[in-house]
Amino acid sequence: MMNDEVLQRLEQLETRLAFQDDTIELLNQEIAAQGGEIALLKLQLSLLSKKFKEIQPGQIASQAEETPPPHY
Numbered sequence: 001m002m003n004d005e006v007l008q009r010l011e012q013l014e015t016r017l018a019f020q021d022d023t024i025e026l027l028n029q030e031i032a033a034q035g036g037e038i039a040l041l042k043l044q045l046s047l048l049s050k051k052f053k054e055i056q057p058g059q060i061a062s063q064a065e066e067t068p069p070p071h072y
Helices: 002-054
Strands: none
């Protein structure tokens, strides 16, 4: 019957929609979590960059002052 066929297709579409809604929600949560991680990484990078700039040039040996590796 045509009516049963339409109801079956409607049920399949509703099932697919429910799975798609779940997938979208999971993806949204993952994107939000990654956004937080990226913000934290940016902050850490900024702090490291600031600390690196604060290092006195005298504390770092020049290339000429470095001893060569043992294989030379």
